[in-house]
Amino acid sequence: MTTADSRPGGPRSPEQRKREALARLARDNDVWAATADATGEPCLVPLAFWWDGEAVWLSTRDTNPTGRNLCASGRVRLSFGHTRDVVLVHGTARMLTREELPAGVGDAFAAKDGWDPREDHPSYVFFRVAPQVLQAWGTVVEMAGRTLMRDGEWLV
Template identity: 45%
Template structure:
């Protein structure tokens, strides 16, 4: 039996909890030729943006350098958070030490100086568990 649909207020609270406590997400990008790329990456949520890190030469970083947009999926398929993001690429060498420390503490990974950080700002956020939440899946922005 399907649980009753959550209110928007509850879905926002559940989404914020997932962003604060989950460690990994699926990041989807596309090349300039339209070839899709989707990879799992660890992230830090700062209350307004998602921060990821990866090697600058991999397809995700290259795709984002060209088009600056990504779609991020957090959670299992029956409790999904889907986020469309604008992306800014930042060199690891220029990151503030407190941000690097927070990222490492959350993800268990400290990127080297040749890595890039990808700061992703949500443009829209959707969250749903079952079909009864699909009609109201778009969440108000900003989330906090």
């Protein structure tokens, strides 16, 4: 991927940003997941993920702060990439146990990451994160028009 700083001609079009955001979701291995507890105490952790074309799948223990926060509020912000080429997703998460996983999800998650939470500690669960807002930008010149999805619907 290129960033706005390294490409002549100014900011990327919304269509190009969408293509590149979807490519990042398909190929990156890890994401920063931000949650908060009921008192507002933030928690930020890197997690492995799998993108199924509609939702981001995460796995973590339901006993750690991130798992507890996701179970309690269902709210999460995910940050893919780096500060000069970021995809930011505001989403709603739904917890699923190993037994509740739709067919193929666990295998696809394990194949992408090389780690299978289903074979790890029993406290590992999965979270399906449905994007509600998706933003993508490189630098300040791309701040305008960075929102590519709102209310779960693509704008481009």
